[in-house]
Amino acid sequence: MNEAIIAEGLVKRFGETTALAGIDLAVRQGSVLGLLGPNGAGKTTAVRILATLWRPDEGRASVNGFDVVRQAHQVRQLIGLTGQFASVDENLTGAENLLFIGRLLGVPRAEAKARARELLADFDLSGAADRAAKTYSGGMRRRLDLAASLVGRPRILFLDEPTTGLDPRGRTELWGLVKRLVAGGVTVLLTTQYLDEADELADDIVVIDHGRVIASGTPEELKTKTGLQTLAVRPTDMADLPTVVSVVGELARVKPEQKGELVTAQVSDPAILPAVVRRLDDAGVVVNELALRSSSLNEVFLALTGRPAEEEEVDEEVEA
Amino acid sequence: MTAITTTAAAPRARSSALDGVRQSATLAWRTLVQIRHNPWEIGDFSFQPILFLLLFTYVFGGAISGSTQEYLQFALPGIIVMNMIFVTMYVGLGLNTDLTKGVFDRLRSLPIARWAPLAGRITADLVKQAWSIALLLGVGMILGFRIGTNLAGVAGAVLLLLFFALAFSWVSVFVGVVAKDPEKVQLFGFTALFPITFVSNVFVSEATMPGWLQAVVKANPVTMLSDATRGMLVGGPVARPALGAILWGLALIAVFAPLSVRRFKRRV
Numbered sequence: 147m148n149e150a151i152i153a154e155g156l157v158k159r160f161g162e163t164t165a166l167a168g169i170d171l172a173v174r175q176g177s178v179l180g181l182l183g184p185n186g187a188g189k190t191t192a193v194r195i196l197a198t199l200w201r202p203d204e205g206r207a208s209v210n211g212f213d214v215v216r217q218a219h220q221v222r223q224l225i226g227l228t229g230q231f232a233s234v235d236e237n238l239t240g241a242e243n244l245l246f247i248g249r250l251l252g253v254p255r256a257e258a259k260a261r262a263r264e265l266l267a268d269f270d271l272s273g274a275a276d277r278a279a280k281t282y283s284g285g286m287r288r289r290l291d292l293a294a295s296l297v298g299r300p301r302i303l304f305l306d307e308p309t310t311g312l313d314p315r316g317r318t319e320l321w322g323l324v325k326r327l328v329a330g331g332v333t334v335l336l337t338t339q340y341l342d343e344a345d346e347l348a349d350d351i352v353v354i355d356h357g358r359v360i361a362s363g364t365p366e367e368l369k370t371k372t373g374l375q376t377l378a379v380r381p382t383d384m385a386d387l388p389t390v391v392s393v394v395g396e397l398a399r400v401k402p403e404q405k406g407e408l409v410t411a412q413v414s415d416p417a418i419l420p421a422v423v424r425r426l427d428d429a430g431v432v433v434n435e436l437a438l439r440s441s442s443l444n445e446v447f448l449a450l451t452g453r454p455a456e457e458e459e460v461d462e463e464v465e466a
Numbered sequence: 467m468t469a470i471t472t473t474a475a476a477p478r479a480r481s482s483a484l485d486g487v488r489q490s491a492t493l494a495w496r497t498l499v500q501i502r503h504n505p506w507e508i509g510d511f512s513f514q515p516i517l518f519l520l521l522f523t524y525v526f527g528g529a530i531s532g533s534t535q536e537y538l539q540f541a542l543p544g545i546i547v548m549n550m551i552f553v554t555m556y557v558g559l560g561l562n563t564d565l566t567k568g569v570f571d572r573l574r575s576l577p578i579a580r581w582a583p584l585a586g587r588i589t590a591d592l593v594k595q596a597w598s599i600a601l602l603l604g605v606g607m608i609l610g611f612r613i614g615t616n617l618a619g620v621a622g623a624v625l626l627l628l629f630f631a632l633a634f635s636w637v638s639v640f641v642g643v644v645a646k647d648p649e650k651v652q653l654f655g656f657t658a659l660f661p662i663t664f665v666s667n668v669f670v671s672e673a674t675m676p677g678w679l680q681a682v683v684k685a686n687p688v689t690m691l692s693d694a695t696r697g698m699l700v701g702g703p704v705a706r707p708a709l710g711a712i713l714w715g716l717a718l719i720a721v722f723a724p725l726s727v728r729r730f731k732r733r734v
Binding site for chain 1: 503
């Protein structure tokens with residue numbers, strides 16, 4: 147069995163609203179799938195169905211071969227869920243939160259305590275172990291929440307927007323934790339509206355919008371799929387800038403952008419690179435930097451949906 | 467790093483009933499441990515009823531019954547009942563907090579019996595109830611309350627009170643599931659429970675009330691429960707009011723248990 151998570155034609159409606167309009171997903175054992183989409187795209191709905199919290203109206207899904215509806219109890223023994231809002235008991239200490247989940251999972255008391263200590267140490271929370279979670283910062287709560295979903299050593303982990311609301315340092319820390327889990331063999335399904343997060347963590351990306359899959363592939367494939375690449379040239383001598391702008395503009399057939407001494411242009415034909423090198427060499431221009439870069443996922447998302455990824459919308463799926 | 471390595475155990479198809487009981491006990495423990503970090507909660511079901519008891523006994527008691535001692539003998543059983551009704555609100559409050567804070571999502575993603583979270587809450591509630599009853603009875607006796615019956619009477623009163631607490635918990639569960647946030651649950655606690663407990667014979671006999679109000683008071687389960695508790699602690703008729711209270715309790719369960727479960731399934 148190579149696929150840890152399989153979903154086929156998932157449909158979920160809330161009254162008039164169709165949150166999922168038929169979604170197919172496949173997550174390879176030990177890989178990270180990034181489910182990418184703007185607010186209200188259906189990401190949380192998909193995760194809640196796969197994590198056995200909601201039943202799909204149509205379609206089916208399985209986790210390690212167990213059906214998420216008919217064999218929910220088996221699925222729950224394999225998964226860990228970290229939701230969009232840190233779901234820790236604020237009136238318990240960090241240690242009590244983890245102890246109580248270990249005890250619920252049937253771990254003997256001493257062992258559950260040891261496991262709690264171990265997780266708190268791994269997540270840099272040892273110092274706050276005996277403080278009520280309501281006194282924790284946002285980043286600490288997220289870490290405790292993630293730790294809570296790992297008490298049962300899940301083989302499959304659902305992370306629903308794990309870094310929403312975290313500051314850049316908190317995000318980087320959480321990314322590091324996720325990478326360590328993946329290195330330990332855990333399969334991860336991650337939802338995010340941050341393209342850099344999917345780019346950083348995911349082996350494969352599925353882009354959804356309005357409850358449908360609109361693109362899928364590796365981050366690289368997605369970037370090349372839209373056919374856009376960015377040519378960047380930085381001359382050593384500022385005096386050569388006008389020459390660079392005219393050469394790039396002529397070959398790329400678009401007006402180049404200029405930021406300081408860096409000249410960039412969107413190109414669709416990779417063969418342009420050697421031509422640029424020849425022409426600049428002929429003109430005697432020495433360059434510091436000359437590169438053809440894939441476009442960022444932001445540009446990809448814009449190309450796919452016709453709108454930027456991080457627009458602010460009311461998240462309907464949570465209220466529904 | 468050992469913490470994050472994965473283990474493979476063959477998943478089981480369901481939790482056994484014994485597992486469910488153990489899980490409920492863990493969840494009850496969790497609810498009770500919370501009190502340590504929420505000292506005001508223990509005040510709510512410890513100091514507040516004592517305050518009520520003192521205020522009513524020493525401020526109104528003499529005027530109502532002629533002597534504070536006589537009033538204490540009349541009012542203590544009713545105050546125990548009133549406090550019991552208020553303490554049940556913690557079931558709904560805690561449930562609603564779990565729902566709004568996402569703790570319930572975590573619980574539902576764990577391989578535990580579906581009924582364990584609710585059973586755990588209600589078990590914890592019964593522990594709080596037993597504590598409140600013992601506390602009020604103890605303080606009452608220090609102030610001069612005399613048990614006019616025997617140990618069997620006291621045991622019967624406690625059992626009847628706990629049964630009704632269990633039944634009334636379903637009202638609380640329903641409010642907890644329906645309310646949008648914990649503040650709404652508290653609002654319900656104040657606006658609905660005060661009239662329900664005051665329009666009864668907890669503090670004064672219904673004899674001086676207008677006729678229509680007497681009818682309401684007589685039909686109120688709080689009155690029946692207070693009468694039955696008085697009968698079992700002080701002496702007097704027990705069978706009729708106890709039967710009324712038990713029937714009310716069964717009716718509350720019959721209506722609010724299915725309603726709560728239905729609303730609950732719609733919400734999660």
